[in-house]
Amino acid sequence: MLTVTDVVKTFNSGDRTIKPVNGVSFSLEQGSFAAILGKSGSGKSTLLSLLGALDKATSGDVVVDGVNISTLPDGKLTAYRRDDIGFVFQAYHLIPNLSAKENVMLPMEFAGASHATRSQRAAELLNQVGLTEEMHSRKANKLSGGMQQRVAIARALANNPKLILADEPTGNLDDETGEVIIALLRRLAHEKKTTILVVTHDQALAAQTDRKFRLARGKITEDTKNPA
Numbered sequence: 001m002l003t004v005t006d007v008v009k010t011f012n013s014g015d016r017t018i019k020p021v022n023g024v025s026f027s028l029e030q031g032s033f034a035a036i037l038g039k040s041g042s043g044k045s046t047l048l049s050l051l052g053a054l055d056k057a058t059s060g061d062v063v064v065d066g067v068n069i070s071t072l073p074d075g076k077l078t079a080y081r082r083d084d085i086g087f088v089f090q091a092y093h094l095i096p097n098l099s100a101k102e103n104v105m106l107p108m109e110f111a112g113a114s115h116a117t118r119s120q121r122a123a124e125l126l127n128q129v130g131l132t133e134e135m136h137s138r139k140a141n142k143l144s145g146g147m148q149q150r151v152a153i154a155r156a157l158a159n160n161p162k163l164i165l166a167d168e169p170t171g172n173l174d175d176e177t178g179e180v181i182i183a184l185l186r187r188l189a190h191e192k193k194t195t196i197l198v199v200t201h202d203q204a205l206a207a208q209t210d211r212k213f214r215l216a217r218g219k220i221t222e223d224t225k226n227p228a
């Protein structure tokens with residue numbers, strides 16, 4: 001469902017050319033839980049931003065569920081980001097003075113869903129990520145880090161995306177909470193058949209995935225299938 005073919009990203013910095021992504025190819029089946037590992041500066045975040053259409057590849061193709069996003073016009077990319085991709089970040093990026101439920105409802109509002117649909121679906125998603133009804137009405141900034149990340153995951157699922165991209169989703173969490181979040185992502189990938197790709201330094205997280213890639217100087221140097 002995700003096929004990346006010979007993707008290159010080049011930046012010009014003064015008279016130097018930087019290639020943070022330098023010919024990356026891989027494909028993932030629908031519902032896989034995969035990790036990209038690599039040292040700082042190896043190109044992980046740049047690659048993720050290309051897959052999420054936050055930036056355009058200099059060359060190569062990114063095909064998500066049959067749609068080549070490298071050739072989509074800008075106008076269609078906004079809808080792609082909104083409808084087909086869920087983003088999860090290290091620092092959660094919730095709106096602090098909105099409730100957990102309101103945060104999850106927001107992407108559905110942008111997609112034009114009715115208030116009743118948004119409310120019902122947000123409650124279902126928050127239950128699925130393990131937040132009790134009482135938590136739904138709490139302001140995001142009154143929740144612990146682990147809970148905020150659960151809300152962020154529920155929000156990423158709001159428009160039923162084909163692909164979730166997560167940048168260091170356990171980076172701000174203690175080990176125990178991080179493990180709970182990893183187990184949640186793994187379960188969601190397998191049960192909901194949402195493909196989840198995480199960028200991480202966290203070996204414990206990578207060990208729980210179905211597949212892990214190592215990136216070094218913008219190239220994949222290792223591609224390992226983890227035993228089920």
Ligand SMILES: Nc1ncnc2c1ncn2[C@@H]1O[C@H](COP(=O)(O)OP(=O)(O)OP(=O)(O)O)[C@@H](O)[C@H]1O
Pocket residue numbers: 011012013018019020038039040041042043044045046047
């Ligand atoms: N917009 C940009 N303009 C110029 N150079 C950039 C740009 N974005 C990234 N780079 C460079 O590309 C290289 C890879 O950066 P990237 O953030 O993708 O690495 P990373 O593996 O995600 O690192 P980290 O783990 O520290 O987040 C770095 O040398 C960075 O300075």
